[in-house]
């Protein structure tokens with residue numbers, strides 16, 4: 001019941017409610033106050049694939065709320081010995097109250113949710129979904145603009161493989177966003193996603209050119225071109241340097257425009273942006289903590305108080 | 310004109326899309342290891358559908374669950390249960406909302422590709438016209454033309 005596998009598991013109203021709770025939990029996320037809402041609860045962190053930010057922010061979120069975390073390391077464990085996901089999950093079901101799973105196979109999160117009774121939070125399944133990332137992105141946008149309604153959002157870079165832009169764009173059009181998708185021809189957003197977005201009534205523009213849309217953007221969401229996806233170095237080099245955002249590019253931007261990036265960055269986002277008022281990516285990474293706190297509470301059916309002292 | 314001789318007892322499946330009778334047999338798991346006499350006509354003229362295939366399986370009354378598998382490739386087929394040379398019952402094929410353990414997801418990176426994983430294969434019927442089927446786990450749409458290759 002408390003599962004979160006794709007963004008379709010949440011209505012717009014629920015999304016806004018969770019963002020509100022995350023906002024309430026900010027002082028707890030910063031460690032300014034201690035609120036042991038999840039005392040006595042155990043989170044299973046199941047990362048069958050590497051992660052830095054997601055795993056650590058879940059761990060911090062759980063601990064700041066007074067809960068405990070156990071980690072599965074797949075190397076050398078029964079997983080490496082060929083145990084099925086089903087069997088691994090039966091053990092996790094017995095040891096924990098809620099689990100976060102990242103897995104190389106698509107569908108693994110839904111499969112796990114079907115296999116056990118504890119709530120499952122999907123932290124990335126193959127090239128599939130990563131809804132907790134989408135929630136922290138939405139939190140960051142809402143924090144900056146005071147609303148999610150009708151924003152003009154630019155997404156730049158690898159829109160083909162970047163799963164964060166897939167689920168974020170789905171979520172944003174539910175709130176009436178206008179999207180400008182900037183990518184090289186070879187890294188365009190998959191056609192079925194673009195058609196889904198348009199069927200939703202969204203205004204979607206696909207272009208290879210970044211500069212002309214910056215002036216009207218409320219959000220610029222930069223992504224890394226993922227070297228590991230390319231068959232050879234030459235192909236990668238052709239597109240690697242095409243988008244580079246630096247401070248001078250955004251000097252004419254709207255005052256309240258924010259620059260986001262799921263991190264890690266390479267050269268698509270120059271350090272000169274860091275000191276501008278537009279930079280929001282480190283804040284965005286931190287926002288994983290309050291957002292995941294609210295999602296852990298939702299998963300475990302624990303009510304977040306309206307106010308935190 | 311009836312092109313195949315009448316059968317005494319069994320099941321007649323009419324109005325199979327032309328060229329698909331062999332796939333229907335495969336979906337019904339009648340393609341190997343059975344001893345029932347089966348007669349088949351392919352590409353015969355039909356008033357309703359231009360050309361069609363027809364299958365007659367002797368000494369076996371197919372049940373609804375078996376017939377519903379056919380919804381994937383022959384959703385408009387008409388089925389008659391034959392007893393003592395005449396039509397005793399007519400059945401229609403129904404496309405439910407989910408296919409459980411009927412076909413496998415074809416996506417190579419889907420969690421269900423591991424044969425040792427014990428949970429049932431589940432595919433959701435997103436729409437029936439045009440036919441759109443999506444794996445309930447990985448969310449990938451399936452290629453309807455190739456779906457017979459993934460029958461369990």
Ligand SMILES: Nc1ncnc2c1ncn2[C@@H]1O[C@H](COP(=O)(O)OP(=O)(O)O)[C@@H](O)[C@H]1O
Nearest residue numbers: 311314315316317321323365389391394395396
């Ligand atoms: N004894 C039989 N042996 C084989 N097939 C039969 C027999 N009786 C009827 N059928 C077949 O069953 C199907 C339906 O029967 P039919 O008498 O044509 O009913 P209707 O046209 O009213 O649906 C047809 O394909 C027909 O050829």
Ligand SMILES: [Mg+2]
Nearest residue numbers: 310323387389
């Ligand atoms: Mg007839």
Ligand SMILES: [Zn+2]
Nearest residue numbers: 414419444447
């Ligand atoms: Zn699948």
